[in-house]
Amino acid sequence: MRRQILAAALLGLLAAPAARAGDDDHERARHAVEAGRILPLVRLLAEIERRFVGQVVETELDDDDDDRWTYEFKLLPPSGRMYKVELDAATGAVIGTKGPVQERR
Incomplete structure (x- = not known):
């Protein structure tokens, strides 16, 4: 015990x-x-949902060694093939993507 x-x-x-x-x-x-060094998550989520197909299933906020903040979003579209979108947390600009990205038209 x-x-x-x-x-x-x-x-x-x-x-x-x-x-x-x-x-x-x-x-x-x-x-x-x-x-004011980074944008609020709710604002960037709205942008992700407007621009990309799929449901956000995970979000991660990172700050690099050079004090650059990034948001990484994992999205699950109807196709079932998850993909990632990385945004600059200060500007909302897309830094990169990984996987079968589906942008809205």
Whole structure:
């Protein structure tokens, strides 16, 4: 029983830094939006849905070493062949795509 309690306590300690790191990332992203360094996600989601076919199933916000923020969207179109679209988070410009991209006409 003591081993189970000790194991649970150790797992809690190991998970805590990961949770704090995630919270820190969230705060950094919020501050970047408030400072005008990146566009709000809701605005870019609307642009993705207007321009590309498919439902957004995953979104990721990254900041590179050179302090360039990017959004990566994974979309699932009716064809079932998922693809990715990467946007510059500051401007909304498409940086790149991967997979069978389907743009609306």
